[in-house]
Amino acid sequence: MKILILGAGKMGVFLTDVLCFNHEVALYDVDPKRLRFVFNTYRMTDISEVAEFKPDLVINAVTVKYTIDAFKQVIPYLDSNCIISDIASVKTGLKEFYESTGMRYVSSHPMFGPTFANLSNLSSESAIIISESDHLGKVFFKDLYGTLKLNIFEYSFDEHDETIAYSLSIPFASTLVFASVMKHQDAPGTTFKKHMDIARGLLLEDDFLLTEILFNPHTQEQVEKIRKQLGALLNIVKEKDSDGMQKFLTEVRKNIE
16 A cells, blocks of 8 residues: 655654555655655655655644644645545544545544653553544554554544543643642652653643643543542641541542552
8 A cells, every 4th residue: 555644753753664564655744854764665845746656545644733734735636536544632623624525534543652652562552543434444544553452442533532631631731730830859759750751741742732632622621620629639638637538549549440
């Protein structure tokens, strides 16, 4: 299969490395410096080169802010039978866009990033494939994610956004609150250092991605839950309520069993 990957960021390069031995792969990016170290892959910096390559599948791996713009740029150079796809963690507006193109599409979300994941062993990581997608497109990504030993789930666009609001918004919001009250520690403890590593990794992500995840319509409900539990914990601390603390910790342990 001839596969075009848009965007030579972390995920774009990762997918290029994974796919280039079994498929004919091209990687497009406007910045030629980002294409320096890709292997066994056609390198493109001029979008018009896509017409000559004639991909069977396009994987859009650009930053979420420019996902739809990148599609609009490349679609004029694609054959009508080409399948277009995204791996965006935020699906806002994508369903409507795909339907407006009249093209076959597949949307998925590998639920890991090169910042935190152990790319040599992804068996504990997951991926979501959107149920409204083209059948053959879903087959391709099920095979790809299966090869990576990911746990695969199939959700609708709406179900995906609800899941992301829970699985990303809660840790993102909690980490940002932690980092917002941070000050330098000369002798940090182990737990503090682990939290700091998570915060630093999170803040390496694209600002637009963080914003869009937190602006997900389902996020507010999850952040309200954090605020409610912080309020309950603050009251326990203020009152030095040992029984209340024991009950709180018991409930927390139940949640993570």
